[in-house]
Amino acid sequence: MRQIIMDTETTGIDPKDGHRIVEIGAVEMVNRRFTGRTYHQYINPERHIDAEVVAIHGIDDEKVANEPVFAQIADEFWAFIEGAELVIHNAPFDVGFMDHEFGRLNKQRSGAPLGPVREHCRVLDTLTMARELHPGQRNSLDALCKRYDIDNGHRVLHGALLDSEILADVYLAMTGGQTALTLDAATSSEEQQADSSNEGLSVQRLTLTPGQLRVIRPSAQEHAAHQAKCQAHKLNWFEERDHNA
Structure with a gap:
């Protein structure tokens, strides 16, 4: 449009x-x-x-x-x-x-x-x-x-x-x-509900062009921790599936 x-x-x-x-x-x-x-x-x-x-x-x-x-x-x-x-x-x-x-x-x-x-x-x-x-x-x-x-x-x-x-x-x-x-973090549940009016929005216009966006890659330790967490979630899913079978 x-x-x-x-x-x-x-x-x-x-x-x-x-x-x-x-x-x-x-x-x-x-x-x-x-x-x-x-x-x-x-x-x-x-x-x-x-x-x-x-x-x-x-x-x-x-x-x-x-x-x-x-x-x-x-x-x-x-x-x-x-x-x-x-x-x-x-x-x-x-x-x-x-x-x-x-x-x-x-x-x-x-x-x-x-x-x-x-x-x-x-x-x-x-x-x-x-x-x-x-x-x-x-x-x-x-x-x-x-x-x-x-x-x-x-x-x-x-x-x-x-x-x-x-x-x-x-x-x-x-x-x-x-x-x-x-x-912005609301200080109470009432404020969170009031957020539907957009009062809590902080706006910043994006002006980056292609190639300007910085990519931060995980360290070896962070990558290993991520893989371990993914494996744990995978095992839990198989256990739940077998239990419900």
Whole structure:
């Protein structure tokens, strides 16, 4: 399955008020493995970016003054996401902005219009997923990083590509794959039962390439002890079989 984990930064909260996308970041996974393909683009929103929004993502008018407008990047971006499952934190926000941008263009690709996004892509909202896994708790991206022990110390400002990479780690942790999971020892049986909510998971992303994994071979003494234990188990199995015959 092809998935695109993505995020956008915008000039404000609601596209109905004339707000636009200023940055798109996305990473590709196929069958839950990172392919190395990413999409990242700053966009000139053709309008002023308010100071309170700049304080969140650090993107001001000057930074995007010479960037392409959305119409210039729409085809390339659409080709990257079309047909994939989009994994987004608070998906209605990002999808709403994407639909607004594509709708303004009234463009077509291979005879079909670009958008609405949900007619061409599956959409998975990790915020909804997190609320189901951790009801009554904070489920912002920062909160989930803390809960799953994912390093986001380099995340000073919001940034679409950085947030996408972090969200990819969070998504894999929440769905239990392609990460190294170490279950902390519970201090009581009640805590062990509560572990089903994943609160006790410590997550570390694996970045080893083939050939880097270190193999530690047993010593002669360890090998002899292992063989003796295997032989003992084999004898016990024959004794039980003969007794039950």
